[in-house]
Amino acid sequence: MALAGGVLGRLASTAVAAGKPASRRLLATAAAAAPGARLAATPPSAAVAAAAAAAAPKKKAGIAGAIRSALGEAASPLPPGYAVDEEFLHETPTHVTTLSNGLRVATERHPVGAATVGVWVDAGSRFETEDTNGAAHFLEHLVFKGTAAMSQRSLETTVENMGANFNAYTSREQTAYFGRAVTAHVPALTSILADILLNSEMSPASVERERDVIIQEYAEVNKLPEEELFDNLHATAFQGTPLAQTILGSEDCIRSLQRPDLRAYVKRHYQPHRMVLVGAGDVDHDTFVTQADKLFGGMRSDPAAESAAQLVAARPCFLTGSDMRVRDDHAPDAHFAIAFESCGWAHPDAVAFMVLESLLGGWDRYATTGDVVSSRLANGLHATPSAKRVGPFNTSYADTGLFGLYAVAAPHDLDDVVSVMMGELVRFYTSVDERALAAAKMALKTRMMAAADGSTAAAEETARQLLVFGRKVPLAEWVARIDAVDAAAVKRLVGKYVWDREVAVSALGNVSGLPDLTWIRRRTYSTLY
Known part of the structure; x- marks a missing residue:
């Protein structure tokens, strides 16, 4: 099991090369196959140690004992001799580079003549207060309404002329902004993405226009039984906790949110260490990282800024019957x-x-x-x-x-x-x-x-x-x-x-x-x- 991540300097990169011959030696007794192991990042030494234990002569403690010592008592190996079909080992590597400010840049190269580029932020409605519920979704609308260098009409014209498209969505824990274009326009698409995220004007006029749009969207969503049902399910199941909040926010919050509230949300949650820039398709990793460093490298990382894990720990969620x-x-x-x-x-x-x-x-x-x-x-x-x-x-x-x-x-x-x-x-x-x-x-x-x-x-x-x-x-x-x-x-x-x-x-x-x-x-x- 290889890891995708790690900071090796400003532009250092590592890759998940699941298709390389060496990975074929990682059988089910390795850390990757232990059903009791967490899916979070595992130290490479643990996977290597477990794989070595499987290949070595059985010691007194046995293979199960070796795995438990590496992964904890919850680990449990698959049947002896189990091996993943080699077809699954031939996988496109995921290359990940961490910039000095904490922003992770990842690529998966598929030579198809086009690519998707996007920024995913570890922030959503869960991290809002009761008074600002709906801020994350509000921002999703506002970032496309113009920047200091490009008006909304100019932005739309540029994207249309490239034959590209942009999209965005907000969930309870994540917000995404992404676009797709042919290979020749990927650098321009990445530049536009950086501009709208880092330099969005959020003018008072845009805020008021989008407020009306979101109110209409709120009314339409509430007409869909499944959407209303699951919003109500979260509200009752997680009552009194942040996950009870809806993604769109309450109508009162939508009407009361102002530009300073949205800017405060961005300042607190749009931190580089909580963001991932991804390019998938016909994109070269080194070139992509170089451009990402120019566009996003200037983002300041606030040493006092909380991580998403810290915010979750401070306000945990649990089900109430x-x-x-x-x-x-x-x-x-x-x-x-x-x-x-x-x-x-x-x-x-x-x-x-x-x-x-x-x-x-x-x-x-x-x-x-x-x-x-x-x-x-x-x-x-x-x-x-x-x-x-x-x-x-x-x-x-x-x-x-x-x-x-x-x-x-x-x-x-x-x-x-x-x-x-x-x-x-x-x-x-x-x-x-x-x-x-x-x-x-x-x-x-x-x-x-x-x-x-x-x-x-x-x-x-x-x-x-x-x-x-x-x-x-x-x-x-x-x-x-x-x-x-x-x-x-x-x-x-x-x-x-x-x-x-x-x-x-x-x-x-x-x-x-x-x-x-x-x-x-x-x-x-x-x-x-």
Whole structure:
């Protein structure tokens, strides 16, 4: 297992070369394959030591003992002799350079004639105060409205003439600004990106114009049942903590935010050590780093600025068993979500949750496969007339997460729908079908590889992993970690996070027939219902 990261001077760089011959020696007994190991950055010495222990003659302590000594008691090796398919070892290297101010610059080169360039910031609505909720999303709108050197119209014309495009999004923990252009225009695209992030005017007139736009967006989003449902789920599950705040912010906050509030947010959170500049596609690393140093090297790193981890530790989030319902007896359907508290991105159980999500599977009555899906959950719901659509969700944050099931159903016999959902989820505490588990793991690997298709997806995944893990996790390691999740691991996971644990419920629509919170809570510790 190689690491993507490290500071070796102002322009020093390291690479994750998962496709190099040496990496083929890292079998499942190495640190990369230990299912109990965190996904955060691991010292190279630990991986090397574990791999050496696997290759050397077995000592008294055994291979398992060697791994535990390197990774801790939570580590657990895969079956002896396990090796990742060599096809997964041929991966495009991720090169990472850390500038002197702490900004990380990463590239993945794919000679396709175009590239995606973007900046991902370790900041989102979670890091706002109650009075400034919505500031991160507000900034996402404002940065494209002109700079000291370029008006909004000039910016739009320049981007159009290049045949490029820009986009941005805000989540609860991250904000992204990125664009895509042909190879010849990548330097110009990078320059524009730096200009809008470092020199955005945020004029009072622009603030007022965007305020109206965001209010309209707020109204439109609230018309989407799924968006409202999951905002309400966060509000009730994480009540009293920063993750309860919505991404767009409340209408009152949107109307009250002013230019000084936004500038204060930028000053505090847009620090170089919390930002990653990524280029994926037809981009040369050394050239890209040289330009990045010229454009972003002048950013001052405030020694007193907190890291995202420090801010998370200062205001931790946790689930409170609770229930929020928005009842509308005239609505045609009931939408509801049942959630349990899971774990953070880098927690040892994170990959097992990914496998459990795949094992549960989704189901839609009106899909062509509605009655022939192999999932027991799907079969049980297909036999429940009022059920229309059900799917699992697995949302991770730095220190916690939400795992559960989301459903759409007709308003009658909702207790039957919930009984099937909870019964199948809780059943994994005592019984896991080995063939279904193998199929779920294969499906998860397939989706993971398909999701990385294209330069934009590659850039986004690289940036996200650098922010949450501190490195780019090689595909071979993901495969090994997924393979390491066996039936016993799934049972332990359900026993730890689901069996007799508090739940949060969010519901809206025609939900008068939805069982109450106590009824649902009782279904967390019995498979008899």
